Amino acid sequence: MSNFIADIKIPDSKLAVEAAELLREHGDDLLWNHSNRVFLFAAMKGNLNQIKYDPELLYISSLFHDIGLTPKFRSDDKRFEVDGANAARDFLKSRGVPEENIRLVWDAVALHTTIGIVEYKEAEAALMNFGxxxxxxxxxxDLISTEAREQIVKAFPRDSFKHKILHAFLEGFKHKPETTYGTINADICEMLLPGYKRPNFCQSVLHSRWDE
Structure with missing residues (x-):
């Protein structure tokens, strides 16, 4: 496969290649293709809007953003986004990456589903959220042209992605649905997890232990 797709260069530094190999080892084709499309769409948005960003950090963030769904990295009690962020942090620390870059990647991965906040973070986090x-x-x-979109999907096929991704999400946190409280992932549990009842914040307030 060419290192350039839709005029976007896929990072090929040692760090980037090792991150890609990690996802290849522990993820599946669905997550691999999705994560690479996320990077390409994010980078394209950055280029179109002339946003300064670090391609390597954006790529690594994209590769790790859903890795917390995988058996290797999913925890028993944390949001899958945090599992992915922690995995990215461990990976980068073990390779001597500067703390500021580690923090940036951690934030990008941990906040990627936090709509209304992440788009105001650093460029790499905001762009990945766009992707x-x-x-x-x-x-x-419509921000991305049909031609560019087709080139990206040809390189990293969707393969009925929108019919498969919800089940992939659920598989990553069905054993800990309580971690989806207050997030868009609760929608997935409500739709696909038998017997799941979404917690209600108003009821939590009104039934707290405060005597008033």
Whole structure:
């Protein structure tokens, strides 16, 4: 496969290649293709808007953003986004990456589903959130040309992605649905997890132990 797709260069530094190998080892084709599309859509948005960003950090963030769904990295009690962020942090620390870059990647991965906040973070986090939104729900779909979109999907096929990704999400946190409280992932549990009842914040307030 060419290192350039839709005029975007996929980072090929030692660090980037090792991160890609980690996802290849522990993820599946669905997550691999999705994560690479996220990077490409994110980078394209950055280039179109002339946003300064670090391609290597954006790529690594994209590769790790859903790795917390995998058996290797999923925890028993944390949000899958935090599991992915922690995995990225461990990976980068073990390779002597500067703390500021580690923090940036951690934030990008941990906050990638936190709509209304992450888009105001650093460029890499904001751009990756754009890439995720573009690939998962088609947000701002017309921003990227049909030709570029087709080149990206040809390189990293969707393969009925929108019919498979919700089940992939659920598989990553069905054993800990309580971690989805207050997030868009609760929608997935409500739709696909038998017997799941979404917690209600108002009821939590009104039934707290405060005597008033």
């Amino acid at each position: 995720v939104g573009y690939d998962v729900v088609g947000k701002n779909f």
